[in-house]
Amino acid sequence: MVTAGASKFGRIIWDRRRELRWSRPQLARELNTRAGLTTCDGALIYKWETGRHAPKAWLPHLLHVLGLPAGTAALLCPPATATGPSHACENDPLLGLPEAVWDRLQADTLLNMLDASGPVEPDTVRQLAHAWLISEPPQILHQRAGSRVSDSLITEVRIRTNALRRMDDYLGGLDLIAQVTRELRATVNVLREASYTEETGRQLLELAAEQAQLAGWVAADAGLNQQAKRAYTVGVHAAEAAGHRGLGGLNLGGLGYLLAATGDPEHGVVLTRSAAVGAAPYASARERAMIWDRAAWAACLAGREHEAAAALGRVEDAHDAHQPDAREEPDWLYWVCRAESLVMQGQVWTELHRPLRAVPILQAVISGYDHEHARETALYRSWLAAALLDAGEVEEAAAETTRVIDLSTGVTSDRVAKRITLLTEQLTPHTHVPAAREVLDRVREQR
Template sequence: METFGDAVRRLSGSESLRSVARRAHLDAAHLSRIVRGIRPPTHLYASALDEAFGTDELVAMIGGSSVGEWTIDGEAWRRRDSEGLAAMLLAETPSAGNALRLAHEWLIADPPQVYEVRAGRRIGQSTVERVIERVQQLRLLDDHLGGTGTYQVVTAELVATAGLLRDASYTEAIGQRLLVAIAELCQLAGWVASDAGQHADAQRLYLTGVRAAHAGGDAPGAANNLSSLSYQVANIGDPRDAVILARSAVRGAGRAATATTRALLLDRLSWAHARAREAGQAERSLDAADGAYSDRKAADDPPWTYWLSLEEVEIMAGRVWTELRRPLRAVPILERATAGYDDSAARETSLYLTWLAESLLQAGEIERSAETASRALGLSLRAGSVRADGRVQTLRRLLGEYRGTPAADDFEEEYRVAMESNDEGPE
């Protein structure tokens, strides 16, 4: 009977295991131990190898699909699991943010979750629906405030909802819906934590969200958390790890994903490939994302895909081509897409303009790049986003290579003056 290792050798043909591992973004030493039977194969390795070989047989050999990575100790979800999940969420106290008036108003009164627990009532669908509505309101709040302005607000909501999961009384069906709501809150909290520069906290929140979504039977929600983690890893960690996470998210969502959800997951996969300098795979993922988005039916989509528009899909394409240093492709896309954004969305507009400025610089358009960078700088000062600040600093470094040209020197002076007047800005 053919073993897992035998199948890998057969599919590899004359290609070395080291080459296979590099192509599948896996650890070569660990893969060798699996092939020799020293270590058991995991769904993650089988899925990555299937992707590299263009088959589905390795995952099938170990029994199941890539979704198996999201099982919860192979057992049903129990009350003590809820208690453990709540403990994970409460493990770290959020740091105080510099939230604006709207964010402070959100925190003035206890959320309805707290009242339900205090009253000792058995909660029902209406309570869960209120929680879900509040999650969507928080998403919209985050559209207008950066991560430093929403971090405390979102994490406080998450703590209150975790308390509801832990202490309230509810049916199994309501418990599953509550877990799905917590998974959505975890993804949002992870997103704003990452935007505020709290990367370790974001990773914990995303992974907890994967666990909660899977327990609630929401594979696309688990995939959204996992691909969000991939996006963070691609930006601050090893892009090869990001590719594995993003691939797992696409596979894990499976047929339960709507076309819009699939487009979102594929966009993040394309970004991971671009950061890993895999141009061909990045382009294929972009094409697949475009195709999925063209098939979308908004009525079927989960609420967390509301922000994915045609402009956002195009901007990701422009960012990918900028990352791959192909400005002739990037500049027209980014110019067209950013034209639809105004200064009211300070964080997004600032971030997207930095990519346009970088692609213009790659094309040798120093003056236009500096002009675009200047606008991005002005917006970043009020965006409350560590990501936006970091991108402007990257532009400063890139334009610094052209010191001695009037445009680059003017931007450097503008940057210095802005930082001197901004208490939170780096010098």
Template sequence: MTAYHPPTALPRALLNREDMRAAITAHDFGTVFLLARAEARISYSKIAAECGIKPERVGALARGDGSVTTFQKIATIADALRIPGHMLGLVPRDWEAVEQPPRQSAAPIGTTGTTRDGDSTVRRREFFKTSATAGLAAGLPELAPPAIGRRIGRDVPDRLRQRTARLRRLDDVLGGGDTYRVYLGEYQSTKAMIREARYTERTGRALLSVLAEQAQQAGWAAFDAGKHADARGLYEASHESATEAGDASLAGNALAFLAYQRLDGDRAAGVETAEQSCRTAGPDAPPGVRALLHERLAWAYAVAGDEGGTERALSTAQAALDDNDGAPQPDWVAWVDRDELRIMTGRCWTELRRPLRAVPVLEDVLARYGDTHARDKSLYLSWLAESYLAAREVEQAATVASRALDLSTGVASVRPRQRLEPTLRALGPHRDLSLVAVVLERARA
């Protein structure tokens, strides 16, 4: 029995055409609609009905007027035209799972479900991805951009901030390669709203604050996906918007993101920017903000080899967490807690080549850190593996590196493998050990 396709479903041959693939990848839906009518004989009225777009809007897009940038509309069009998620930078769509027979797991019942090549781990992660995306999208309120010149109410920034907070949860289970376009679309939509709508001065400042938050979210996803120039541009735009909005906490956080990037090329500039981020937010920033910025400052000091500065910054971050009296914190620091600070502590001691301090901290926290946070856990395990190797515990380092490889498989982030590479190279001279040989062969494959 063949699966049902709506009348707008694009033929597979057309989806595979180079010009169609290029248009889909670029989110150029005007060209997609044009080719759909010309090559698949799908009328604009049918496309409009299935995609929830007015027919005149479909025609305008096909003529090159305007664009589609919001996550909801991109997802709706993808589902109506049966465009696979991977072509749009999205996770697999729900209908893909329905129309394709499920693969059988190679693991027998009662096992952990992880096969030699990690297939079951990847499938389980894909399930979490799809579930997270579907659940979040279902709960997002529709916020259509206002017509040019239309006044918007003071409730809109709060609604946008709530929406941004919900979308941020995607980062818990997805890598930047999956989320970048989603977050960038939200940022661009808010930017267009600021440009085209009318509002009071107070609402305008609130919108700029939301824009700064969205720029940081998109910048982080770009950084995670290896798009470093895009990330830098978004962080700089965020700092500008936050400063204009008078939001010192977000302005400081934008600088902290820039510091993280600058450490790779110029450690002194990275440290200076991290210090500036703490001064910008100031001592009156919410405790969670102060904790986040000072733990990032600690990391900058550690990369620069400043052990005393690292300890002072970590102590300040801990004091900020202790200062939390339960008052509401910005959602973008909700993930900063004592375990997060302990992980950063372990990372810093690893960077400072103090494995006897790093290993117990990382082992303790990672023992209760969920595998569904695959990208983050694989990253943190890479520091643990590095510390074991620094302590000359070669086989234990290989075991941890193998676990990190398992978790990073299928994650749309460049960072776990980049972090593991130095440890894998350092394991090379020990390939006569069976555990090491196995992990190096897996990494090579």
């Protein structure tokens, strides 16, 4: 969609170029000289002038070369009028995936995404999903300024990222969010400040995408949903710049999962299915399993039982296709296995009020689960409690809720806290059952 702002800005470029008596190729040469690049051409100038594309990373160079005042850039995103509807700005950094060249300005954009205020609108991320599906990864420039990135630094960042991921197995989101966000910012700052080869740049961008996915997950666990959405969006951009579709799908799927879980399942369905379809040709079997798990969850929250069941079938197919020795897989897949996908099956059938399917699955998985992972065990048992209550087994549901409360002691997880609140609400109509009444009294005392 071409906005009025983009069209006006394009006309200004055209008028100014004519005043200077420059052809489009000549303007492109001036911009390449100014930016130290070779990637701008007359076709790109044409797209700017006709409003098909916004200049994005080229904008400061364009303003300088044409001698335009900085305020001209505001025309790309005019303020909404009192009588007209507001439209998403084409130059919104949340929307525009990397252009033909990844450079220092685009690293600035990643930091701007993390720092921006205001909510992340569902329509914005829906447009992001569409852009991600049709885009091509950019070329990464060798950064000429700053200290050189060494192989040892890449290794050190990867080790720290892997360690943080495993810390998430034992700590709640509030305990971990500051450290994970700090690590993500440090990686983006290296992309912004240092000198590196194209291959090193791709590795840094992949690490930033991994860290962004972890930051999104941890922020959501801490109840910081807007921060989580921004982190996932950064992850989509960084993965796209690295040319890593699996990581892009992981972040986009996480974003859809979050939208579905926070009251917007329809947009969640769009994003998770886009992630699954877009990543499928490039992702490993376990990557596909994880992304389709999220699609199943979004579909069930939207009340689409057949879609949820179909997605669960795709998960099974992906696990069947996994060959452990086929190729080396990234560390962030270490936790993906059939047992975790079975938990998702149990959650889906619980949410769809199919307790006869959900209870046996959840009981089997929980019986073999490492209870040192208190948060995950508490969450899984909370779904079992809900399924048991749905089946009319109030005493067993109360016993499971008690276990959830015991496990949650000292765990700073907003997810777990919300599950306990929901379970107590569901147990409230059953105060005539002593076990349920005991749980409710305990929760009241702890408050």
